[in-house]
Amino acid sequence: MGRSTGYAVMVPLLGLVALLQSTLAPRLAILGIQPDLVLIGVVVVTLVQGSHVGLLWAFTGGIWLDLMGGGPLGGSSLALMAAVLVAGMGHHRFFFQNPLVPFMAGLLAGIAYGVSLLALLWLFQGLGPMDVLLERLVLPAAVYDAALMLLATPWLLTLSGRGGVNA
Amino acid sequence: MRTTRGLLRSPKELGFRLLLLSLGALLLLSLERTGRIDPLESALAGLISPGQSTVASITGRVAELWRGAWEFRRLQRRVAELERVNASLLVENLRLQEVERENQRLRELLQFAETRPGIQLRGAQILARPIGFGTNNLNDILLLDLGRRHGIQVGMPVVSEQGLVGRISEVTDTTSKVLLITDATSIVNAILQSSRQTGVLRGRPGQNPVMGFLPQGSPVSVGEIVLTSGLGGRFPKGIPIGQVVAVRQQDFEIFQEAEVRPNVDFTRLELVAVVIGFDPLEFVPVLDVVPEEVEGAPTGEAEPAPEPPLPTGQGE
Incomplete structure (x- = not known):
C-alpha cells in the first residue's frame, strides 16, 4: 500500500473507529469501563509500522475522537501520541517472537493514554483526586484494552507478516 | 532477520514529527479554548451528527438483537420445536417489545411533564452515549440531537423520567452536549x-x-x-x-x-428531555406520597436556607 493510499485509508478508517467509540464502545462497557477502540487501533499500527506512522494515526484519531466525543480539541491527540511513544518500544524484532508484547504494549499504552488524558483534563477542568481516578478508571481501562490486544494478537501477527498497514 | 521501515528511520525524524504534531495539537487546543474554531466545530458537528445518529441507532438495534438472541437460545432449549415454528414471530415480537418499552418511557416522560406544568420540556434522543465518560472514561458527557436551531441553550437543565440528568454545556446548530x-x-x-x-x-x-x-x-x-x-x-x-x-x-x-x-x-439512558423554560419559584412535588414531616410545609422550602458557599467550577 503506497503512502498516499495509506493516508486515504487512515482518515476514514479512524473516523469509523471513532464513530464506533462514541456509539458502540459504551455498550461493550464492563463495570462502567469502556474500551478505547481508537487507542487499540493506534497501538496495533504502532506495533506493526513503528512510532513514525503511529504518531500520524494518533494525531488523526485524536481529532476524530474530540470532534465526536466532546473533549478539548487536540487533547486526545496528545494523549494518543504519548501512548504511541510507549507502544513504539514494542516495535522491535523480538515482538515477532513474543505474543505477550502486544498485551504489554496495550497495557502500558493504555496507562500512558489515561494518565495523559487525566493530566490534560486536570489542567482544563480541574478533576478530582488523581489517585482515585487512576485506580478506578485509568488502570481498569488499560487492563481492558490490553485484554482486547491479547485477543487481537493472532490477527496482529498475520498483519505484521504481510507488511502491515502503511501510511 | 526482520527489519521494518520504522526501525530504519532516525530518532531525529521521529522527534521532528512528534514536535510538529504536538504543536499542531496544542494549537488546536488553544484555538478551541479561545473559541476561534467554534464555527468550524459547529459545522463539523452538523456533518458528523447524522452519521452518529444512524450508527447509534444501528448499534442499539444490534445490541437488542444480541440480547434477544441469548434469550432465544435459552428458550430454544426449553421449547425447541415451538421456537423453530415461531422464529419469525419472535423477531417481530422483539421489535414490538422495543416499541412498547419506548412507549413506556415516553409515557413516563409525559407524566413527568404533566406533573410539572411550570416546566417546558423538549424531548431529545441521545446520539452518542459515552457511558458516563465521553469517548474516554473521564468525561461524563452525553451528546443530544437537539441544538441551537431547536432553541437549546447552554445551561438548560436536562431531565429524564427518573430525575435530573445534567445540564447543557455546549451547543452547536444541530447538537448539544450534556454535562452529567x-x-x-x-x-x-x-x-x-x-x-x-x-x-x-x-x-x-x-x-x-x-x-x-x-x-x-x-x-x-x-x-x-x-x-x-x-x-x-x-x-x-x-x-x-x-x-x-x-x-x-x-x-x-x-x-x-x-x-x-x-x-x-446513566448507562441505560435512551430518551431525555431538555428543560427549555421553567418558573424558578415553583415548587414541584416529587413523590406522589409526601412524607409526613413535609406535609404541613407550604409550597417551597419551609425556611429559605442561606446560599451555601460555592466552590470554583462550572455549574450553579
Missing part, C-alpha cells in the same frame, strides 16, 4: 427532602456524587431523598437527584458530606 451530574465539573444546589438541609452536589468521575456544605450537627440519614433546591435559579426546584447512601462526618471539619447515588441510570 456525575462529571467532576458539575455542581448542583441540592436539598435533602426530609431534613430540609441544603448543600452543593459535586460530581466525581467513576464514583457517586457528593453533597457537601451540610452543616455539622444537622441530621442527615442514609436513604434520604436528594432534590434540586432551586437556589440560584439554574435548575427547577424539586427535581429528584438521588438518595443518600453514606454520610461522612468528622468532628474537626465545619461541614459534613453525604454520598448520593443518582436516581438516573
